[in-house]
Amino acid sequence: MGATKTDHFTERQNQIAKIAKALGHPARIAIIEYLLKVNTCICGDIVNELPLAQPTVSQHLKELKNAGIIKGNIEGTAICYCIDEKVVGILNDYFSKIILTVTNQKCC
Amino acid sequence: MGATKTDHFTERQNQIAKIAKALGHPARIAIIEYLLKVNTCICGDIVNELPLAQPTVSQHLKELKNAGIIKGNIEGTAICYCIDEKVVGILNDYFSKIILTVTNQKCC
DNA sequence: TTATTTAATCGTAATATTGCAATATTTAAA
DNA sequence: TTTAAATATTGCAATATTACGATTAAATAA
Numbered sequence: 001m002g003a004t005k006t007d008h009f010t011e012r013q014n015q016i017a018k019i020a021k022a023l024g025h026p027a028r029i030a031i032i033e034y035l036l037k038v039n040t041c042i043c044g045d046i047v048n049e050l051p052l053a054q055p056t057v058s059q060h061l062k063e064l065k066n067a068g069i070i071k072g073n074i075e076g077t078a079i080c081y082c083i084d085e086k087v088v089g090i091l092n093d094y095f096s097k098i099i100l101t102v103t104n105q106k107c108c
Numbered sequence: 109m110g111a112t113k114t115d116h117f118t119e120r121q122n123q124i125a126k127i128a129k130a131l132g133h134p135a136r137i138a139i140i141e142y143l144l145k146v147n148t149c150i151c152g153d154i155v156n157e158l159p160l161a162q163p164t165v166s167q168h169l170k171e172l173k174n175a176g177i178i179k180g181n182i183e184g185t186a187i188c189y190c191i192d193e194k195v196v197g198i199l200n201d202y203f204s205k206i207i208l209t210v211t212n213q214k215c216c
Numbered sequence: 217t218t219a220t221t222t223a224a225t226c227g228t229a230a231t232a233t234t235g236c237a238a239t240a241t242t243t244a245a246a
Numbered sequence: 247t248t249t250a251a252a253t254a255t256t257g258c259a260a261t262a263t264t265a266c267g268a269t270t271a272a273a274t275a276a
Binding site: 004005006008009010013014016017018020021022023024025026027028029030032033036051052083085088089091092095096098099101102103 | 112113114116117118121122124125126128129130131132133134135136137138140141144159160191193196197199200203204206207209210211
Binding site: 056 | 260
């Protein structure tokens with residue numbers, strides 16, 4: 001026990017859950033917001049923007065990258081991270097559809 | 109360590125993260141999808157629809173409720189759960205804005 | 217070559233999550 | 247009242263996440 005029963009759900013359900021999960025931490029939301037604020041992908045100063053140690057930030061970046069939410073290229077000693085429009089779009093489309101369906105729902 | 113440093117982030121960041129986190133499990137996505145499918149809120153049969161034991165499903169429902177994603181009323185021995193439009197809307201608006209900003213981003 | 221800088225990885229402690237059996241609770245039916 | 251049903255809660259084991267110090271790796275600067 002303790003491990004998620006991934007193979008009992010559809011690929012789609014796992015995909016959405018994975019993206020949502022990666023965004024389910026305030027530090028990672030803060031990273032996303034910082035990336036949007038600077039409006040570019042040279043982000044070597046992310047560590048200074050967050051109340052967390054460098055290895056922790058690195059780990060959060062890794063998770064965002066693993067979920068496909070950000071993409072990064074090595075650029076000398078610095079790194080170039082930016083938001084991957086595509087993956088955020090998947091989530092956005094998903095929730096837009098939910099909103100549409102819910103609005104037509106006859107409920108409590 | 110191991111606990112999220114919630115108080116180091118803004119209320120907004122924690123709010124978004126909390127909603128996203130609650131959706132970060134395939135079982136909870138499956139619950140949402142089932143609620144949408146039946147298009148009503150009488151959902152006593154959710155347990156039969158999921159590959160999980162009754163206490164586990166109950167726990168997932170509790171988490172969705174705690175995050176404000178679903179709302180529920182007791183209805184005899186059954187329970188009446190349905191999606192809370194408002195909270196899903198918060199997430200949807202948030203990602204819509206991200207998408208807009210990202211599209212204008214000059215990046216890699 | 218030898219610092220220096222920057223980010224990733226390793227190792228580990230603390231805490232949280234997942235899942236379920238057993239049990240409790242609550243309401244309706246017999 | 248007793249029984250049956252549906253859902254919640256408790257307790258616990260297995261696993262995952264969070265956070266960070268120490269270290270490593272890689273690239274540039276001196």
